[in-house]
Amino acid sequence: MTHDPMAEIRASFFVECEELLESLQDALSVMADHLEGDGAQDTETINVVFRAVHSIKGGAGAFGLTALVSFAHRFETVMDELRCGRLVVDHDAMKLFFQAADMLADHVRLARDDASGSPPGSETLLIAVEGLMGERAPEAEEEEVEFAPMGLSFDLALPDLGGDPDGTAPAPAEPDMGGHSWTVRLRPFDTLYASGNEPFHLLRALSELGSASITCDMSMLPEFDALMPETSHLIWTVQLTGDIEESDIRAVFDFVEDVAEITIIEGSDSAASVHAPADAAAPDAPVAAAPAPLAPALPVPEALPVIDQAADQPADTGPVRPSPPAAQAAIPAPQAAAPSEAVAATVRVDLDRIDRLVNLVGELVINQAMLAQSVTEAGLPANSAVMNGLEAFMMLTRDIQDSVMMIRAQPVKPLFQRMARIVREASAAVGKEVRLRSEGEGTEVDKTVIERLADPLTHMIRNAVDHGLETPDRRREAGKPDEGVVTLSAQHRSGRVVIEVADDGAGIDRPRVRDIAIRKGLVAPEAVLSDAEIDNLLFLPGFSTASQISSLSGRGVGMDVVKQAISALGGRIAITSERGRGTRFSISLPLTLAVLDGMVVRVAGETLVIPLSSIVETATLAAEDIRSLGPETNVIHIRGGFVPLFDLGTELGYRGPKASYEGGIVLLTAQEDGSRAALVVDEILEQRQVVIKGLQHSYGNIPGVAAATILGDGQIALILDPGDLVENATGRTRSADTLLALAG
């Protein structure tokens, strides 16, 4: 079987967990800010923390994830103390809460990976967190979270059951615990069972919320001979009392909303007469004859509507003839009965589906280009109806494409939150006080980009904490506060997203960087290097400035790996640093990995695409612009500087160097570090959006080639990566023949 519904539900639980963990982090950050401010905590924020932990516990309970439930429960207990105002937050407590939130995330991940047990340090941390409660700390919390005892009742009218066993009496009214009372009705569909769920877990989770009285409605149960074992017939009603919010109840059903009918009504269910005594329950007249006094759509929140579902039960069914009060529970309670809930602002969609949509839109763009080409070839006048229609169609396609790309876009916030954790862990490891400031968390970036940014960013953050920031002593000497600040920011800038990691540390010690590079043989001792060039030495493979290997860095896996990862995303990375003031790394990335604006050029009969973002300008070469440099290379003189000249045809192996580049067209490209290169092409065809089709799966990494695209005429064109191309280029723009020609 390729389709495992249980796995899907589980997966959606873990997606939900990520969201809850995110809101937990958010709320904790707000609490930390309050602490920094006037020290007063606002109850709603604490509630958010509590609810996040509580919801994770609830969901985990439904899946029997005991370690996670246990941790969340104990964490929640402490948060409850906080909620009740019996616990005062201070700096240390805040630290522990953050650690507990991190640990909770670890628990979730362990559970997701089907690993048993707890992450290392879990118990120690819990004890520390519980220590905040002082005397009130539970002496020995039970591992298994026990559920509240509950009254039992059942309502089945079985004429031959004999007497009145323990069930037919109405459930005793629960003592008012000062909280809410709720009536929750659960009618599982067949699919609930088929998807591996069990009402048992749901009932248990409900009963853990407060005092519960559970009633089982068997009125729909057919006779044994007619029973299809895999069809759902039982319906449960749970009377809940306690300090319970509707959201708590909803949280229990988070993963079964689609596979069961769930009705949650505030107040006890006396009006619905679920507990009607048996003697009143068996009228002689077939229930079917009853004219259904309450219509299904009756919007009475206090009463479960009565529906004559029993109509399809023959009147002579015998012992299991349904009683009207029982029958009322038989049919989906109409929407009106459910408390009106705010319209969901988001829809959770499988990423595969979005990817399929993105691909289809890509095809649409290609198709539209093909259509445009055919129309042009047909030679229709420019203002013909077809042309106008096509123009409108093109605009529409562009809009659709933008919208679809937006679906994949996600705020960088979860990524930034992960980085907050890295900062906490890294600063603890090296004994520095570090605060992470994040800016532009709402900036949206393609999901694929976000995922692939995690590793490079982790590395950069660790670097900033370990190398960037000084020790507290050094900071004090420099007149800075003990606490270092690492700023992580994201913003959109001219069609790209720029992510920056900045620290307020000592800045790059350029003489030292240079010495190390010379010692390691990375640069010649006599080389004259600009500041930017020295800074860029950090990106050289094997470069490490850490004089001693700390637990975090200095093992030779350095910024070169970061740079590679960023270039693999079509991005660029740059450093700026000021002595004594800090260092800033800027990553500039394309917004999406699916389309790009490119310049379509022709080189040696081949059509190629060069990303527009890397082209600074185009020019036609005049004879006096070209200067020779060495036996095989040329540079061009442009805007008062010299730029190396590369012949794309030669670099890509299509042809040898041309005899003369006079009159040739060059594209001037620039890299993030400011280095420039001139690429010779034969012809510029057009500037257009192209759909990126990855080649990595089929061909692996090809130097200088980023991806491919399909053009309007169906032709495949390579999308070049000028930076990479230039790095690996030979620079040959003169051959022996040309030399001879020049000599002759």
Add this chain to the structure above:
Amino acid sequence: MTAPLSLAPRLDLPAASPLSEAIRASKGQALNLDAGNVAHLGGLCLQVLLAAAASWRAAGQTLRINPRSQAFEDAVAMFGLAPAQLESEGEA
């Protein structure tokens, strides 16, 4: 004559049909179900047991569940039922 029938430890969806078949095979005679090893009782098997009890009751036959594991009893309670509802006293 009571036919003994031992219940599977996990009475979940895959167990519902076999359970129903097994009980059906004993129709017309007193039946004793051994729930001593039951670790998990799911909603579907609960339905089978409830319907069987009703059927046995209607026929005036005895159906007992004995022994019962703690997990079984807990689950029955959690489902809002009493063990007696899963049994039939019979007439004799």
